Amino acid sequence: MFGFLLRRVGLVIPTFIGVSLVAFFFIRLLPGDPILLMAGERGLSPERYAELLTRFGFDRPIWEQYLGYLGALVQGDFGTSIVTKKPVMDEFFALFPATVELSICAILFAVVLGIPAGVIAAVKRGSGFDHGLMATALVGYSMPIFWWALLLIIVFSGILQWTPVSGRISLLYFFPSVTGFMLIDSLISGQKGAFASAASHLILPTIVLGTIPLAVIARQTRSAMLEVLSEDYIRTARAKGLSPFRVVGVHALRNALIPVVTTIGLQVGTLIAGAILTETIFSWPGIGKWMVDSIFRRDYPSVQGGLVLIAVMVMIVNLIVDMLYGLINPKIRYTR
Amino acid sequence: MTDIARPQAPAAGPKPVERPGRFQEFWRYFSENRGAVAGLVVFVFLVAIALAAPLVAPFHPDEQFRDRLLSPPAWTEGADSRFLLGTDAVGRDILSRLIFGARFSLFIGVVVVTISLVGGIVLGLVAGFFRGWVDTVIMRVMDVLLAFPSLLLALVLVAILGPGLMNAMIAIALVAQPHYVRLTRAAVMSERGRDYVTSARVAGAGKLRLMFITILPNCMAPLIVQAALSFSNAILDAAALGFLGMGAQPPTPEWGTMLAEAREFILRAWWVVTFPGLAILITVLAINLMGDGLRDALDPKLKRS
Numbered sequence: 001m002f003g004f005l006l007r008r009v010g011l012v013i014p015t016f017i018g019v020s021l022v023a024f025f026f027i028r029l030l031p032g033d034p035i036l037l038m039a040g041e042r043g044l045s046p047e048r049y050a051e052l053l054t055r056f057g058f059d060r061p062i063w064e065q066y067l068g069y070l071g072a073l074v075q076g077d078f079g080t081s082i083v084t085k086k087p088v089m090d091e092f093f094a095l096f097p098a099t100v101e102l103s104i105c106a107i108l109f110a111v112v113l114g115i116p117a118g119v120i121a122a123v124k125r126g127s128g129f130d131h132g133l134m135a136t137a138l139v140g141y142s143m144p145i146f147w148w149a150l151l152l153i154i155v156f157s158g159i160l161q162w163t164p165v166s167g168r169i170s171l172l173y174f175f176p177s178v179t180g181f182m183l184i185d186s187l188i189s190g191q192k193g194a195f196a197s198a199a200s201h202l203i204l205p206t207i208v209l210g211t212i213p214l215a216v217i218a219r220q221t222r223s224a225m226l227e228v229l230s231e232d233y234i235r236t237a238r239a240k241g242l243s244p245f246r247v248v249g250v251h252a253l254r255n256a257l258i259p260v261v262t263t264i265g266l267q268v269g270t271l272i273a274g275a276i277l278t279e280t281i282f283s284w285p286g287i288g289k290w291m292v293d294s295i296f297r298r299d300y301p302s303v304q305g306g307l308v309l310i311a312v313m314v315m316i317v318n319l320i321v322d323m324l325y326g327l328i329n330p331k332i333r334y335t336r
Numbered sequence: 337m338t339d340i341a342r343p344q345a346p347a348a349g350p351k352p353v354e355r356p357g358r359f360q361e362f363w364r365y366f367s368e369n370r371g372a373v374a375g376l377v378v379f380v381f382l383v384a385i386a387l388a389a390p391l392v393a394p395f396h397p398d399e400q401f402r403d404r405l406l407s408p409p410a411w412t413e414g415a416d417s418r419f420l421l422g423t424d425a426v427g428r429d430i431l432s433r434l435i436f437g438a439r440f441s442l443f444i445g446v447v448v449v450t451i452s453l454v455g456g457i458v459l460g461l462v463a464g465f466f467r468g469w470v471d472t473v474i475m476r477v478m479d480v481l482l483a484f485p486s487l488l489l490a491l492v493l494v495a496i497l498g499p500g501l502m503n504a505m506i507a508i509a510l511v512a513q514p515h516y517v518r519l520t521r522a523a524v525m526s527e528r529g530r531d532y533v534t535s536a537r538v539a540g541a542g543k544l545r546l547m548f549i550t551i552l553p554n555c556m557a558p559l560i561v562q563a564a565l566s567f568s569n570a571i572l573d574a575a576a577l578g579f580l581g582m583g584a585q586p587p588t589p590e591w592g593t594m595l596a597e598a599r600e601f602i603l604r605a606w607w608v609v610t611f612p613g614l615a616i617l618i619t620v621l622a623i624n625l626m627g628d629g630l631r632d633a634l635d636p637k638l639k640r641s
Contacts, residue, residue, distance in 0.1 A: 011479070018480030029496045138628075142620040144572055146579045147595060147613025150602050158603045273487035277576055291488060292580060295495050307492060311483040
């Protein structure tokens with residue numbers, strides 16, 4: 001297991017270097033003068049320009065510039081935003097909990113509905129429920145989620161007026177951020193109605209972001225279940241007289257979940273891509289919206305820093321998923 | 337054995353092929369899947385509409401009827417029967433724009449799949465065939481591309497290249513690349529040790545011949561399935577970029593761009609939002625249905641599950 005861990009972590013380092021190269025050349029490939037892009041100032045005097053040239057190190061050879069950049073990254077310096085003049089890292093981690101909260105809710109939504117639905121479809125293979133679920137899952141999988149979000153807003157916020165259109169919580173409530181998770185903070189604050197307000201703001205974004213993972217998980221659970229249900233040990237379990245619930249819920253599900261866990265892990269990249277759209281539509285103050293806004297504000301140091309930070313987050317999650325997979329499925333440790 | 341790939345072309349419609357046996361076998365499995373056939377029918381219909389757009393569309397997509405702004409669909413009250421699906425905020429016929437938009441979406445799919453398929457096959461073949469440091473370099477670069485969420489990387493690439501349909505397509509193709517490289521490499525690695533490859537090598541086949549003529553045709557099945565998947569993904573991603581204002585620029589009747597323009601009217605005029613999204617959904621769904629059918633028919637391992 002230790003060797004497996006070491007090999008897996010060893011793969012992360014070249015990927016990180018590659019990611020840093022992409023971010024490094026991002027600023028240099030943009031149309032326009034990189035110094036003006038980095039400084040975000042207009043009408044620079046030649047003296048100021050020369051000063052910035054030295055400060056950002058553009059007068060040095062390119063490999064030296066890169067090593068300097070990589071050194072800064074390793075020390076946690078991800079650059080400074082042009083717009084807010086604050087370190088990109090601080091901005092990122094101020095907004096990150098909002099995205100994490102939304103993503104966790106979306107994944108929970110997908111898992112809680114998707115796994116039971118997939119299991120029932122597999123057990124009742126060929127039934128109306130099975131066909132209906134698979135058709136629905138395919139529609140969900142094909143869904144342009146930005147349109148889905150607009151439709152849900154029309155119906156639930158426009159016609160029915162059940163849910164708010166945007167934001168994380170009603171402006172009526174104000175309390176200090178303790179955990180960064182609005183659901184928990186609103187409970188801690190003890191203000192009446194705060195939790196309900198936070199929850200009602202979460203519903204539509206959760207559904208929108210959770211739709212594609214839900215479809216993927218339901219399909220994957222069904223096919224994994226079908227495979228496991230035809231195994232010999234399931235026949236044995238049935239033959240020795242275990243209740244159908246025990247056979248399906250314990251013996252079959254535990255083994256069917258192995259590929260499903262990987263699928264859930266692989267959804268993380270999809271989630272962040274989805275968060276870009278979902279957060280933009282619902283004005284959800286997370287990193288997805290922040291990245292889009294930064295691109296439009298031409299706050300390129302923020303985009304550059306955000307790229308690295310997001311890639312690092314994805315890499316960490318993938319690493320954790322791989323290790324979990326190695327834990328629950330010993331075969332993988334030796335065959336890879 | 338060497339033409340497992342053959343059924344790909346006939347999938348677009350029954351044409352005479354050199355070996356009817358193979359095509360018939362493919363068609364038997366494909367047509368067993370009713371969803372796949374339905375997807376194929378819708379897809380052929382969309383292609384026909386896109387090709388014949390100037391003939392089928394009632395109006396020019398940019399023609400404005402200034403006295404008819406935000407006219408509702410023909411079957412609702414207060415509608416103008418000339419505009420079947422209503423008009424948008426500047427009085428353009430939505431149906432005509434959707435019909436012309438089909439051209440863009442299908443074009444995006446074809447271009448993205450072609451670029452990423454060709455690039456992915458070449459890189460994957462090279463990596464899987466030569467192994468060693470070439471393989472390591474190619475696969476580490478692909479790992480880097482996969483570390484970024486696809487839409488984010490596409491957004492950043494478009495920020496570098498400048499917004500527009502062509503640049504959006506290049507960005508999406510680049511982002512789709514790693515999947516083809518990985519699939520091709522895996523297939524090549526499982527094929528290159530087979531006896532028929534060794535015998536071709538012994539018979540004196542050169543490296544290029546071994547790669548492209550001996551091995552590649554036997555690796556095509558997963559690639560065709562992936563091509564169908566990424567065709568629909570390309571349409572979705574391009575629409576998402578258009579929606580964010582980084583893809584096709586107005587007044588292009590691209591479906592995602594149409595949705596972006598319609599956003600501010602969602603609570604006043606449901607039809608300007610509903611129909612472009614529905615068009616995206618139907619197209620993507622049809623292609624995904626076909627993709628499922630292709631997978632069942634081409635990949636014997638997954639056939640019966």
